Structure formats: structure tokens, C-alpha cells
Amino acid sequence: MKENICTAAGVIGGFFAALLGGWDSALATILIFMAIDFTTGLITASMGRSKHSKTGRLSSKAGWVGLAKKFCILLMVVVAVRMDIMIGTTYIRDATCIGFCVNELLSIIENTSLMGIPYPPAIKKAIEVLQKRAQHIDDDIQEMIDDLEDGKK
Numbered sequence: 465m466k467e468n469i470c471t472a473a474g475v476i477g478g479f480f481a482a483l484l485g486g487w488d489s490a491l492a493t494i495l496i497f498m499a500i501d502f503t504t505g506l507i508t509a510s511m512g513r514s515k516h517s518k519t520g521r522l523s524s525k526a527g528w529v530g531l532a533k534k535f536c537i538l539l540m541v542v543v544a545v546r547m548d549i550m551i552g553t554t555y556i557r558d559a560t561c562i563g564f565c566v567n568e569l570l571s572i573i574e575n576t577s578l579m580g581i582p583y584p585p586a587i588k589k590a591i592e593v594l595q596k597r598a599q600h601i602d603d604d605i606q607e608m609i610d611d612l613e614d615g616k617k
Contacts, residue, residue: 485548491561494568497569498537501534502530504575504576505527509523513579516530540560540564541560541561545557555601555605562594562598563598566594566598570591
């Protein structure tokens with residue numbers, strides 16, 4: 465029985481990892497950031513300082529909306545993976561993961577700031593570096609699209 469459960473979990477986990485482009489540091493980071501963001505959001509709301517409810521307190525509706533957004537982020541990663549497969553690159557998935565990681569990181573900073581926790585300048589610098597990296601990848605993607613369009617003419 466235990467072996468069957470482990471096998472099923474492995475098959476299901478492998479399927480979802482493959483759907484999301486494989487288990488790598490980008491996927492692990494985005495999932496970790498999502499979990500931290502959700503947790504800090506819960507803590508902020510339990511302190512009565514949430515910006516996602518009228519009272520600033522815990523709200524099941526706000527929680528479900530947050531989870532739905534995170535699910536849609538993962539769907540966007542799947543879309544990026546499929547686009548990469550069609551083009552034969554990994555740029556789109558990488559840019560998508562970096563962009564959403566920065567978004568999650570900013571949300572974590574917002575939540576912790578609402579708790580009264582200042583964020584270190586090193587994190588601000590890291591966000592700037594990630595944003596520049598994402599912009600560089602976006603530029604590479606645009607160049608590749610332009611090259612593909614020029615090939616069709």
C-alpha cells in the first residue's frame with residue numbers, strides 16, 4: 465500500500481513538474497516565494513493590517529482570491545513553457561518565472577512592512593538585479609521574434 469501511494473505521488477508530481485518545464489531553481493524559487501507570500505499575508509491579516517479586506521483582518525474570500533491568483537501564475541508558467549517548446553528556447557519561461565518571482569518578492573516586502581519589519585537594502589538591490597535580468601531576457605525574446613518575423617518576409 466505504501467509503495468502504491470509513493471508511486472502515485474511520484475507520477476503525479478513528475479507530471480506537474482514536467483508541465484511546468486521541469487524542476488529547477490526557477491520553479492522551486494517561485495513556489496517558495498508563493499508560500500512565503502501567502503504565509504506573510506496570513507500573518508499580516510491576523511495582526512489586522514491586511515490591505516486585502518475591509519477590516520484588515522483575516523478574510524476567507526481574500527485568501528481564496530490570493531490562492532486563485534497564484535494558481536493562474538502557475539498557468540502562465542505552463543503557457544510560457546509551451547511557447548518555448550514551439551520556438552525552441554527557454555527564454556520565455558525564464559522571463560516569466562523571474563517576473564513573477566519579483567512580483568511575489570514585492571508582495572512579501574509589502575506584507576512584512578505592514579507588520580513593521582523593515583527590509584534590508586540587500587533585498588532592494590537584489591530586486592533591481594532581477595528586474596534588469598528580466599528586462600534583458602525580454603529584449604532577447606523581442607530580438608528573436610523580430611528575427612522570426614524577418615524570416616517570414
